[in-house]
Amino acid sequence: MKSHFIPYFNRIILTLLMLISSFTVVFAQTRVSGVVTDAKTGQPMSYVTVSFAGTGIGAGTNAQGRYAISTTDDVKKIQVSFVGYRTVTRNIISGQEQTINISLTEDNHSLNEVIVRSGKKKKYSNKNNPAVELIRQVIAHKKQNQVENYNYAEYKQYERMNVSLSNLSDKFRNKKIFKNYQFLFREQADSTAIGGKTLLPVYQEEKLSDIYFRKDPYAKKQVITANKQVKYDENFVDNNGLKSYFERMYQDINIYDNNVSLLSNQLLSPIADNSPTFYKFFITDTLKDQQPNLIELSFTPRNTNNMLFEGRIYITMDGNYAVQNAFLTVNKNINLNFVRQMQANLSFEKNPDGRYHLSQSDLKIEFGINKEKGGGMYGERLVNVSDFVVNNPRPKKTYDGPSQEIAVNADDKNDAYWAMARPDTLDAASASIYKNIDSLQTIPSFKKTMDIATLVLAGYKNFGKFELGPANTFYSFNPVEGFRARIGGRSTTELSKRYYFETYGAYGTRDEKFKYFLSSTYSLNNKSIYSFPQNYIRASFQHDTKIPGQELQFVQESNFLLSFKRGVNDIWLYNDIFRLDYVHEFSNHFSYSLGLKKWNQTPAGALVYQNLLPNGVINNVDLLKTTELSAQVRWAPHERFYQGKLYRTPIPDKYPIFTLSYTQGIKGFWGGEYNYQNVIGNINKRFYLSQFGYTDVTTEGGYLFGKVPFPLLDIHHANQTYAFQLQSYNLMNFQEFVSDHYASIFIDHNFNGYLFNKVPLLKKLKLREIIDVKALWGGVREENNPANDPSLLRFPTNMGAGGVGTYTLGSTPYVEGSVGVGNIFKLLRVDLVKRFTYLDHPGAPEWGIRFFVKFDF
Incomplete structure (x- = not known):
């Protein structure tokens, strides 16, 4: 059995x-x-x-x-x-x-089906247009399809940015100067989907992040868990600034926002609330062989010069009216500088609740001085989103703090880690760029090339532990000093990362006097004092000349080009200034500084300090001595900039900058002769107005407490050069107005060609119209007015032949305005400036033409 x-x-x-x-x-x-x-x-x-x-x-x-x-x-x-x-x-x-x-x-057989008929072309209209009705449904459902509609969301994000020289000819590659760099060309030659141009990679950055979003209270935090970047010699390049600049150029593209930031401009999204006013829409295909069914909606600008996209979007027909894919580019006629081609591809994935989230974006832009031919620059930013989770709240501390944090070991990941962590495999050129750039910087001829470029662009000649410059200050001239020769320089990180020294010496042939400057800086965070965030102590002494009330932006006072000034320019000072400064910046862009300043000033040129003695005799005062303690706090959320050899060049954005300063003058301390307190607040912000351009607004107010002579009052920033200065009064004379309390506003609006783009002949020139208005309210209290107290220094009036004087503001504000034309030859702005008030002052100009050089997209 x-x-x-x-x-x-x-x-x-x-x-x-x-x-x-x-x-x-x-x-x-x-x-x-x-x-x-x-x-x-x-x-x-x-x-x-x-x-x-x-x-x-x-x-x-x-x-x-x-x-x-x-x-x-x-x-x-x-x-x-x-x-x-x-x-x-x-x-x-x-x-x-x-x-x-x-x-x-x-x-190709589809061409045989084209039937050509004569007749009047039907005029495009939004009325009874199914494409417009569809886009309005998309607009109506925007809110429900955005990530911000969830109470909580989190995901992992991989970013890769590549920047390359593009369209390199064989003739260019075979030049003698590139003899030692052929390994770069051989290994990194590549082509791109938007031009098929040969590329030479010069920069790459990769980031892996965890993103956490909370709806109420709003918070969005990026925690960078791994970071890898091509880095150049700090003596030549600000690597963090370079990174910030590229990230500003290649920003996230959120098609659900009404306006999309691109290259410091804003382009109207094709699904913006008012997009049917500016775009034409066409239904060009219906995709029924996949789920959900999709409608291909193509769009083009009504005015091809305006800041608008063109392309196509794929809309889901599952009741969500969500964007599943988008292809964005720009018309060749767009008023956007240096852009040869631009292409953005966006892909969205469906969540379990039926809504969609961005899963991938790929932005490619090629630039060139000449849009049609010649070498240029090509960049691409790829973003991959994975592990998208909704409504999974994290502890409160996850969302608190700055919007971006970098893990302690983020920069320490090895090649094996990156090979596993990347969602795709790097091509040969991208994989070798980190090693190739490191090798490139060891080649003597490359160092020499960078040395020459630094001298031409930044004005400094590097000698290893010391650099000479800036070159544009070696020679200048003015009415007091005559011809002025100057030479100076500073130490580099090769000498020390903690100790920095700077000096210069100058001599004037007319006044036959030597001037000099010495400073010593100690870095408290073992980083270069030119790197963010700064934390240092500096002691300096300067014996030199200065124009009262001159406030320069991103340029040295002894710059040769500023030697050319309008009107009478003989109001000067000789200064002896000792300063002790402490500066501390934080990674969230909050900073504060503390200072001690001992200042001895002597009038020079046509400027004289005089008061009236009790016996009625006019007394000449040759020296004013003050000692000040100061404190300043500054908050610039999300600020980005490029740190140059001399100045930080800001990268404009929509975020405001707040500054509050306090100064305390102390009588009897270290020779100080006056007690006073001065408080100044400043707010600066750019407002983006979509198709109408953008507006830069700066407001400032100050109040000085105490009794002081006029040189210690607030001397308002005047400009007597022919260069247009945004933060100065371009038709005000030096030391023309002083106040002990004031409020000011500066408004500079750039239409980005919105008006000129509608004029048939002008729109081909890609010009941009600008309006600028500056107004100043202020005054001097009776206790600081020498008319009420003869012991105070008298306001200078009509100094010398054709000279100007010093005045206070009355009930009428000082107002000037200008209309300008920008983007001339893509670089030049020319303003016709008019002064509206106080035209009765001696030497007060009513009209003027000013020039401004600006590199802009």
């Missing part, structure tokens, strides 16, 4: 195994992935529909042409289709995972 039972049992087991095997076949998953490319160009194709033939299961390719589809159904083929291309069908093996790459060829 036992012998009969065993075969029977074996048959049962065999039957069960066969049943399990059959179920495995039935329910096994078929997964197909690959890349779809254009057969002619070899470039990846976005938004191509890939589906299992005979089913509604499919997906579109992403920005890199990649796709991945899967099913448990019994399927035999996949189908690949795209408008204007031949549909391709490929056999697959059911129940297996497989990779199938596909090349699509253009469907």
Whole structure:
């Protein structure tokens, strides 16, 4: 009996195994992935529909042409289709995972179906237009389709930014100067989807981050867990500034925002609330062979010169009216400088609740001085989002603190870590750039080239531990000193990262006097004092000349070009200034500084200090002595800048900058002769107004407590050069107005060509119209007015032939305004300036023409 039972049992087991095997076949998953490319160009194709033939299961390719589809159904083929291309069908093996790459060829037969008819072209209208009705549905559903609609969201993000020299000819590559750099060209030659140009990578940055979002109270924090960046010699390049500059150029593109920031400008989103006013929309395709069904909606600017996109978006027809894919570019006529080509690809994934989130963005821009030919620069920023989780609240501390944090060991990740962490594989050129740039900087000829570039652009000649400069101050002239020769320099990080020294010496041929400057700085955080965040103590002494009330921006006072001034320019001071300063910046861009200043000033040129003695005799005062303690706090949230050799060059953005300063004059301390307190507050902000351009606004107010002579009052910033200065009064004379209390506003509005773009002839010139208004309210209290107290220094009046005097503001504010034309030759701005008030002052100009050189996109 036992012998009969065993075969029977074996048959049962065999039957069960066969049943399990059959179920495995039935329910096994078929997964197909690959890349779809254009057969002619070899470039990846976005938004191509890939589906299992005979089913509604499919997906579109992403920005890199990649796709991945899967099913448990019994399927035999996949189908690949795209408008204007031949549909391709490929056999697959059911129940297996497989990779199938596909090349699509253009469907030339479609040209035979074109029928040309004569007749009047139908005028585009929003009325009764199904494309416009569709975009209005998208706009109405925007809020529900944004990440900000969730109470909580978190995800992982990978970013990669590449910057390369582009369109390099063989003639350029074979020049003698590049003899030692051929390894770069050989290993890193590449081509791009937006131009097919040969590239030479020069910069790359990668970041891995954890992003946490909270709706109420609003918080969005990025925790950078890994970071890798190409770095150049600090003596030549500000690596952090370079990083900030590129990140500002290649920002996140959120199509759900009304305005999209691009290259310091804002372009109206095609799904902005008022987009039908500025765009034309067309339904160009319906994709029914994938789920959800999609409608391809193409759009173009009504005015091709305006700051607008063109391209196409793919709208889901599942009731969400969400954007699943978007392809954005710009018209060749757009009033955007130096941009040869721009392309942004956005892909969105569906969440379990049916809404969508951004899964990938790929922004490519190529720049060039000449838009049609010649060498240029190409950059690409790729962002991948993964592990998207909604409504999973974290502890409160997760969202608190600055919006961006960097993990302690973020910069220490090795190549093996990055190879595992990247969502894709780097091409050969990108993989070798870190090593190649390091090798490049060891080549003597490259160092020499960078040395020459630094001298030309920044004005400093590097000698290792010391650098000479700035070159543009070596020679200048003015009415007091005559011809002025100056030479100076400073130490570099090669000498020390903690100790810095700076000096210069100058001599005037007319006054025959030597001037000099000495400073010593100690860094408290073992970083360069020119690196952010700064934390240092500096002691300095200066014996030199100065113009009262001159406030220069991003330029030295002894710059040769500023020697040329309008009107009478003979109001000067000789100064002896000792300063002791402490500066402490924080990573959230809050900073404070403390200072001690001993200042001895002597009038020079036509300037005289005089008061009236009790016996009625005029007394000449040759020296004023003050000792001050000062404190300043500054907050610049999200500030970005490039740290040059002399100044930080701000990268404009929408965030305000707040500054509050306090100064305490102390009588009897270290020779100080006056007690006073001075409080000054300043707010600076840029307002973006979409298609109407942007407005830079600066407001400032100050109040001085105490009794002081007029040289210690607030001397308002005047400008007697021919350069247009945004933060100075361009038709005010030096030391023309003083106040002990004042309020001011500076408004500079750039229309970005909004008006000129509508004029047929002007729009080809890509000019930009500008309006500027400056107003100043102020006055001097009776206790500080020498008319009420003869012991105070008298206001100078009509000094010398044709000279000007010093005045107080009355009930009427000082007002000047200008209309300007910018973007002349893409660099020059010219303003016609008019002064509206106080025209009765001697030497007060009513009109003037001023020039401003500005590199802008």
